[in-house]
Amino acid sequence: MKTKVSIIVPFYNTESYIGVCLNSLMRQTHSDIEILCINDGSTDTSCLIVEKFKAKDSRIHLMNLERSGPGISRNVGLDLCSGQYVMFCDSDDFYEAGMVSAMIRLMREDEEIDIAMCNCSVKRINDTKRQDQCYLYNERNGIFELTQSLKRAINIVLWNKIYKVSLLRRYDLRFIETSFHEDENFVFKYLSLSSKINFTRNVLYTYLYRDDSLSEKSFANPFHINEYLHCVSNFAEFLDRNSLWDRNHQYFAESVIHACHLAENKIFNKKRKDIFFEKIYFFSKRVDVRIITDKNIKMRFLEIQKGLRRKDLMQIPKKGNDVPIFFSCDDNYINYLSVVLQSILDHASDLYVYHIVILDCGITKDSLRVIEQQIAQYHNFTLNIISAISFLKENHKSFKEKDHFTYAIYGRFLIPEICSHFDKALYVDTDMIFCRDIASLMKIDIQDQYIAAVIDSKIEIDRMTNSWWHTYFKERLCLNTHNYYINSGLILLNLKKWREYSLHDKCISLLGSSKEFIFPDQDVINIICKDKIYYLDQSWNCTCPTHLVLDDELIMKKVKTSIFLEKLIAEYNVAYHGLNSVFHYTSNKKPWNMPHINHADKWWAFCKKTECYEIILFKQIQCFINGPVPERPLVLQGNNIKYYGLLGFYILKIKTTANNKKYYILGIRCGELIQEQYRKKYYIFGLRIFTVKSWDH
Structure with a gap:
């Protein structure tokens, strides 16, 4: 059975690289693919190069946009894709010939697998070296349950993974429209709803690392921290909308910890830093720390909350x-x-x-x-x-x-x-x-x-x-x-x-x-x-x-x-x-x-003036319905007597005086409660069972 895969390739001014990228996709051993090229307002000859490839291969499609950013470009690709699976390729990188075929095999090994991930090689231009280069590699092999700890350990690049289109459509999973961290946000959300992942150590993707790329510029740009906070905020909204918090408290907490790390090390203006910390603290309050199982993460998160909450009221102007x-x-x-x-x-x-x-x-x-x-x-x-x-x-x-x-x-x-x-x-x-x-x-x-x-x-x-x-x-x-x-x-x-x-x-x-x-x-x-x-x-x-x-x-x-x-x-x-x-x-x-x-x-x-009036009143009615329903109390010789019936027959009688209560079942006295000033004595069939001391606050 043929399985169609959509490959989304957003590009912007990559005339020196996009030809190699498209050649690698056209040579895939799995032929049932569509290559969706999204031109994000290029001003060089990139678009002309894609047009030439499109004329040679009907599987290549081109959509031209005004400069919009990678998030919008990829969303356009998601709207156009018609495959069972979707993959991504940066326009300056390239696939190994068997990548698509290998990724499909990984997805088919278990019906509960929602995502698969391969290893990559890094090709450097001008001897540049990415600061987190080791983060890109994958040394795992086989199928794993997606625990919260594993989710965070998975790198957040898009291009070394394959995704189910059905899941994206079911959860309306989209890219946020930012210049940075849109890929991270997408992976956060996809992993939050996934059950299993299949890894391979095989190198199937080549990542071209150059110092003029958007990803490298983000490391040196303090603005990307604000974009990261938007990434975290949108992730929280996604968890809310899809009721996914129970299995993602720790995963979300680690994203907040990373936000705090960025604010501490990338922002040097005190006023700006305080503003960021206020936002981070707001996110930190979404996490139920008691659910976090990793002791180190829990300790670090508590330290963050403790440090940030001291600043929380400083925003109140005197x-x-x-x-x-x-x-x-x-x-x-x-x-x-x-x-x-x-x-x-x-x-x-x-x-x-x-x-x-x-x-x-x-x-x-x-x-x-x-x-x-x-x-x-x-x-x-x-x-x-x-x-x-x-x-x-x-x-x-x-x-x-x-x-x-x-x-x-x-x-x-x-x-x-x-x-x-x-x-x-x-x-x-x-x-x-x-x-x-x-x-x-x-x-x-x-x-x-x-x-x-x-x-x-x-x-x-x-x-x-x-x-x-x-x-x-x-x-x-x-x-x-x-x-x-x-x-x-x-x-x-x-x-x-x-x-x-x-x-x-x-x-x-x-x-x-x-x-x-x-x-x-x-x-x-x-x-x-x-x-x-x-x-x-x-x-x-x-x-x-x-x-x-x-x-x-x-x-x-x-x-x-x-x-x-x-x-x-x-x-x-x-x-x-x-x-x-x-x-x-x-x-x-x-x-x-x-x-x-x-x-x-x-x-x-006062209660009647609040929105909670009906809620409080309903609780009282509910307690009355769920408890025993008493008949109208009869007052005989100064003693308050209540009868409780079932199917028209009196089952229980409670006789209350100033200092005690007597309980009768079918007319037989079975229990007694004697109330003294600071203790209660409980009797069953005349035998004292226990005494309880009580105080009012």
Whole structure:
């Protein structure tokens, strides 16, 4: 069976070489070929030479273009090709007579082979020597799976390979329209979707190396670095469009590493270099470092991210009325970040410029797009997304997930490192809402204090009224009674002091110690900043669960023995009922999963204004559908009883009182949960199975 191969030959002013090139193609032992010559605006006699060859051989076709560049020329060739396979030949090089035939045999050895590659010889003109000459050679032989490491090891020249036209058409794979790196981009994309490659050590191609060629000029031209960044950007878009990221994270990471190498060694103007590094850092955030398997590549990539992220916020111009606001978030909480952000937007003043900075701990592009659209409507808000993945990875031994706390809680320790040109900044949790302008906090003069924050009213009540908590604070946290414990959900950071004393490094080091902390991030901030805290009014961080504690008569009796607690509770009550307070939904009881909790209506009012409202609402409906569907609760003798049915029959009954729950299956009591202040006891058929200690954050 005959197999047609299309050979694309773009040319520009190669009158001294193109005749040899075409002669080599016409002598191919495999005769079913078409030779597509694309004239890229030549001003010498190259076109006339091709016309003469065309008159001799009907397999030669000529297309004349105005000067357009190699990318456009090759795309024209791809549009014209009618073969099953396509190959490329530079107009100053030539094929061995059996090259096409040998390349076809390589492709036919296994149906999963998508590309084949041969070896080459290099012929030098005027004793010139290409700097990366060894890179052109191929010493491999046989069929290989295209792993990510192998993809990067394959050279990116076009002319020593053969490609399937069907794959090019299926994925709409084209050349980018640049002067440099268009071939590299093409090979990147083709290898990213390929399964296997077949190598031969046989020399089938002769590469003519001359110092006036376009490829040689690119090495000496700093402009080609910008073209390379376009190559990388287009590669990322291709991976997006075809959902190929899962098998190409490491491959893409190596292209970013190379971009960094070019910027470091080819650009000497500092301003220009910073611009390039900003672009490179943007690309680096596309990579999930956790998927990279090669330890050396992972380490180098983390170094690049760490070095570049420090520059990331330097692009924010200081206006004198700046309000930098940081969030640390992953995809679990991004929808709720939109709600707190809406409350900030609603109360913002035109007198300030609000810089929203999201420390990305694993957020999808679609989720970030919603936030971008939300902020785009406001002229005095900017949005900056900074990847915290590498930072979390670097410190994975110190950072631990606990209960409902994810790694995102540690993102705040990155702020002093990357925010070097601001003296103060705000950190905000995603489970809050603001009923006042957050910019007011920036006016507060906290002098030499490390942070300004609000005393955690509930924890201080627990500390004063429960001996276990009292011991925990004294022995584990080393906090005396005058070291009031703050809630870290809203913090005004004195960045000058944090940088001066490396407080963020001290926090990370303490987290890595053997101590077990109940609230890891919050506990270490209280320890490191003790005696250096400016205490804000309760209205700046009114923790909603505290109000439930105030209904406990036993606890309130103990509270009245402390003048400090009485004043704190009085201040809290004013904040709780105030119209201009900041509400914080601490613990695992959130308004989005428990819409009946105190002040949930305020949160939902802001939620309705966001694009995430329907998403959040749908999740709640979905949870309701997927869980057991209860009948309408019946209230009998003051006890809440819920029945759960199946096919019209009551299967499960749950009887709830103030301190326990009893579970009945088909009328038989099978389980009981007894709730005490800081522990839960679980019983099955009257036997205690285990006890769980619990604390609210």
